[in-house]
Amino acid sequence: DEDMDFVLPDYPRKARAQGFSTMAQISIFTALLSANSHEHGYQQFVNLKLKKDEQLEIARVLVQCVGSEARYNDYYALVGGLACQNSRVRFALQDRLWKIFRGLGESLFGEDGDEEETADGERMKDERRSANVALFYASLVADGALSIAVLKPLELPEVNRWTGAFVERFLVTLLRHCKGKDSKEDANVLRVFGPARETPTLAAGIHWFL
Secondary structure: OHHHHHHOOOHHHHHHHOOOOOHHHHHHHHHHHOOOOHHHHHHHHHHOOOOHHHHOHHHHHHHHHHHHOOOOOOHHHHHHHHHOOOHHHHHHHHHHHHHHHHHOOOOEOOEOOOHHHHHHHHHHOOHHHHHHHHHHHHHHHHOOOOOHHHHOOOOHHHOOHHHHHHHHHHHHHHHHHHOOOHHHHHHHHHHHHHHHHHOHHHHHHHHHHO
Protein backbone atom coordinates (compact mmCIF):
# COMPACT_ATOMS: atom_id res chain seq x y z
CA ASP A 1 0.00 0.00 0.00
CA GLU A 2 2.84 2.39 0.82
CA ASP A 3 4.49 1.68 -2.55
CA MET A 4 1.23 2.37 -4.37
CA ASP A 5 0.76 5.58 -2.38
CA PHE A 6 4.19 6.72 -3.57
CA VAL A 7 3.29 6.03 -7.22
CA LEU A 8 -0.35 7.15 -7.05
CA PRO A 9 -0.77 9.40 -4.00
CA ASP A 10 -4.26 9.44 -2.50
CA TYR A 11 -4.65 13.21 -2.59
CA PRO A 12 -8.26 13.28 -1.31
CA ARG A 13 -7.20 11.27 1.76
CA LYS A 14 -4.20 13.56 2.30
CA ALA A 15 -6.47 16.60 1.91
CA ARG A 16 -8.90 15.34 4.52
CA ALA A 17 -5.97 14.66 6.86
CA GLN A 18 -5.11 18.37 6.53
CA GLY A 19 -8.65 19.27 7.60
CA PHE A 20 -10.10 20.03 4.16
CA SER A 21 -13.69 18.89 3.79
CA THR A 22 -15.35 20.62 0.82
CA MET A 23 -14.96 19.42 -2.75
CA ALA A 24 -13.45 22.80 -3.69
CA GLN A 25 -10.79 22.54 -0.98
CA ILE A 26 -9.92 18.95 -1.89
CA SER A 27 -9.79 19.79 -5.61
CA ILE A 28 -7.50 22.78 -5.00
CA PHE A 29 -5.26 20.72 -2.72
CA THR A 30 -4.98 18.01 -5.38
CA ALA A 31 -4.27 20.56 -8.13
CA LEU A 32 -1.46 22.15 -6.12
CA LEU A 33 0.12 19.02 -4.67
CA SER A 34 0.13 17.06 -7.94
CA ALA A 35 1.88 19.84 -9.90
CA ASN A 36 5.53 19.80 -10.99
CA SER A 37 6.03 23.60 -10.72
CA HIS A 38 4.24 26.61 -9.29
CA GLU A 39 3.12 27.68 -12.77
CA HIS A 40 1.73 24.18 -13.34
CA GLY A 41 0.01 24.23 -9.95
CA TYR A 42 -1.61 27.58 -10.65
CA GLN A 43 -2.72 26.47 -14.12
CA GLN A 44 -4.25 23.30 -12.69
CA PHE A 45 -6.10 25.49 -10.15
CA VAL A 46 -7.42 27.69 -12.99
CA ASN A 47 -8.41 24.62 -14.99
CA LEU A 48 -10.70 23.49 -12.16
CA LYS A 49 -13.07 26.25 -13.33
CA LEU A 50 -14.46 26.68 -9.83
CA LYS A 51 -17.25 29.11 -9.01
CA LYS A 52 -16.06 32.54 -7.87
CA ASP A 53 -16.67 31.88 -4.18
CA GLU A 54 -15.05 28.44 -4.39
CA GLN A 55 -11.90 29.95 -5.93
CA LEU A 56 -11.33 31.86 -2.68
CA GLU A 57 -10.73 28.57 -0.86
CA ILE A 58 -7.21 28.63 -2.32
CA ALA A 59 -6.31 31.04 0.51
CA ARG A 60 -7.22 28.47 3.17
CA VAL A 61 -5.42 25.67 1.27
CA LEU A 62 -2.21 27.65 0.76
CA VAL A 63 -1.96 28.80 4.38
CA GLN A 64 -2.75 25.37 5.80
CA CYS A 65 -0.31 23.59 3.48
CA VAL A 66 2.61 25.96 3.96
CA GLY A 67 2.10 25.80 7.72
CA SER A 68 2.17 22.00 7.69
CA GLU A 69 5.53 21.70 5.93
CA ALA A 70 8.45 20.50 8.06
CA ARG A 71 10.54 23.27 6.47
CA TYR A 72 9.35 26.43 4.75
CA ASN A 73 8.51 25.78 1.10
CA ASP A 74 8.34 28.88 -1.13
CA TYR A 75 6.23 26.95 -3.66
CA TYR A 76 3.03 28.06 -1.94
CA ALA A 77 3.99 31.75 -2.01
CA LEU A 78 4.86 31.48 -5.71
CA VAL A 79 1.42 29.97 -6.42
CA GLY A 80 -0.16 32.59 -4.16
CA GLY A 81 1.58 35.38 -6.06
CA LEU A 82 0.04 34.17 -9.32
CA ALA A 83 -3.37 33.68 -7.69
CA CYS A 84 -3.26 37.28 -6.37
CA GLN A 85 -3.75 38.49 -9.95
CA ASN A 86 -7.39 37.95 -8.96
CA SER A 87 -8.27 40.79 -6.58
CA ARG A 88 -10.84 38.64 -4.75
CA VAL A 89 -8.19 35.98 -4.03
CA ARG A 90 -5.85 38.76 -2.91
CA PHE A 91 -8.45 39.93 -0.40
CA ALA A 92 -9.14 36.33 0.68
CA LEU A 93 -5.46 35.88 1.56
CA GLN A 94 -5.50 39.14 3.51
CA ASP A 95 -8.69 38.07 5.27
CA ARG A 96 -7.14 34.68 6.10
CA LEU A 97 -4.28 36.51 7.86
CA TRP A 98 -6.73 38.64 9.81
CA LYS A 99 -8.58 35.50 10.89
CA ILE A 100 -5.25 34.13 12.16
CA PHE A 101 -4.68 37.31 14.18
CA ARG A 102 -8.18 37.11 15.66
CA GLY A 103 -7.60 33.44 16.42
CA LEU A 104 -4.41 34.37 18.29
CA GLY A 105 -6.48 36.65 20.51
CA GLU A 106 -6.31 40.02 18.77
CA SER A 107 -9.45 42.12 18.47
CA LEU A 108 -9.66 43.48 14.91
CA PHE A 109 -12.23 46.10 13.96
CA GLY A 110 -13.82 45.48 17.36
CA GLU A 111 -14.35 41.78 16.60
CA ASP A 112 -12.90 38.82 18.48
CA GLY A 113 -12.21 35.42 16.92
CA ASP A 114 -15.03 32.94 16.40
CA GLU A 115 -14.76 29.23 17.25
CA GLU A 116 -13.13 28.27 13.93
CA GLU A 117 -10.67 31.17 14.08
CA THR A 118 -9.75 30.30 17.66
CA ALA A 119 -9.01 26.71 16.58
CA ASP A 120 -6.81 28.07 13.77
CA GLY A 121 -5.11 30.31 16.31
CA GLU A 122 -4.30 27.37 18.56
CA ARG A 123 -2.57 25.64 15.64
CA MET A 124 -0.67 28.87 14.91
CA LYS A 125 0.86 28.79 18.38
CA ASP A 126 3.10 26.05 17.04
CA GLU A 127 6.41 27.83 16.41
CA ARG A 128 7.21 26.00 13.16
CA ARG A 129 3.75 26.62 11.68
CA SER A 130 3.81 30.28 12.72
CA ALA A 131 7.25 30.77 11.18
CA ASN A 132 6.25 29.12 7.90
CA VAL A 133 3.09 31.23 7.56
CA ALA A 134 4.99 34.42 8.46
CA LEU A 135 7.56 33.66 5.74
CA PHE A 136 4.73 32.93 3.29
CA TYR A 137 3.07 36.31 3.86
CA ALA A 138 6.41 38.15 3.87
CA SER A 139 7.20 36.66 0.47
CA LEU A 140 3.84 37.79 -0.92
CA VAL A 141 4.39 41.33 0.36
CA ALA A 142 8.01 41.45 -0.84
CA ASP A 143 6.89 40.41 -4.34
CA GLY A 144 4.10 43.01 -4.40
CA ALA A 145 1.24 40.49 -4.42
CA LEU A 146 0.07 41.88 -1.07
CA SER A 147 0.79 45.13 0.77
CA ILE A 148 2.41 45.83 4.14
CA ALA A 149 -1.04 47.28 4.94
CA VAL A 150 -2.14 43.72 5.82
CA LEU A 151 -0.87 44.68 9.31
CA LYS A 152 -3.11 47.75 9.45
CA PRO A 153 -5.79 46.35 11.80
CA LEU A 154 -3.22 45.53 14.51
CA GLU A 155 -2.23 47.85 17.35
CA LEU A 156 1.37 46.69 16.99
CA PRO A 157 2.71 47.95 20.36
CA GLU A 158 -0.19 46.17 22.12
CA VAL A 159 -0.17 42.71 20.46
CA ASN A 160 0.21 39.57 22.54
CA ARG A 161 3.34 37.40 22.47
CA TRP A 162 1.98 34.97 19.86
CA THR A 163 1.11 37.72 17.40
CA GLY A 164 4.30 39.57 18.31
CA ALA A 165 6.47 36.58 17.43
CA PHE A 166 4.64 36.23 14.10
CA VAL A 167 4.95 39.92 13.21
CA GLU A 168 8.63 40.01 14.19
CA ARG A 169 9.42 37.04 11.91
CA PHE A 170 7.33 38.65 9.14
CA LEU A 171 9.10 42.04 9.36
CA VAL A 172 12.63 40.61 9.70
CA THR A 173 11.99 38.44 6.64
CA LEU A 174 10.72 41.46 4.71
CA LEU A 175 13.91 43.35 5.52
CA ARG A 176 15.97 40.41 4.28
CA HIS A 177 14.01 40.46 1.02
CA CYS A 178 14.96 44.13 0.64
CA LYS A 179 18.71 43.47 0.92
CA GLY A 180 20.89 44.40 -2.03
CA LYS A 181 23.27 47.11 -3.21
CA ASP A 182 22.70 50.38 -1.38
CA SER A 183 20.60 52.14 -4.01
CA LYS A 184 18.59 49.03 -4.78
CA GLU A 185 18.09 48.30 -1.08
CA ASP A 186 16.74 51.81 -0.48
CA ALA A 187 14.36 51.42 -3.41
CA ASN A 188 13.17 48.04 -2.14
CA VAL A 189 12.58 49.37 1.37
CA LEU A 190 10.58 52.27 -0.06
CA ARG A 191 8.56 49.94 -2.29
CA VAL A 192 7.78 47.41 0.44
CA PHE A 193 7.40 49.64 3.51
CA GLY A 194 6.34 52.89 1.79
CA PRO A 195 2.60 52.09 1.73
CA ALA A 196 2.63 52.05 5.55
CA ARG A 197 3.06 55.84 5.50
CA GLU A 198 -0.53 56.14 4.31
CA THR A 199 -1.59 54.87 7.77
CA PRO A 200 0.40 56.80 10.41
CA THR A 201 -0.49 54.39 13.22
CA LEU A 202 0.82 51.47 11.15
CA ALA A 203 4.03 53.32 10.26
CA ALA A 204 4.58 54.21 13.91
CA GLY A 205 3.84 50.62 14.97
CA ILE A 206 6.35 49.16 12.51
CA HIS A 207 8.97 51.71 13.62
CA TRP A 208 8.32 50.72 17.24
CA PHE A 209 8.55 47.03 16.38
CA LEU A 210 11.86 47.33 14.55
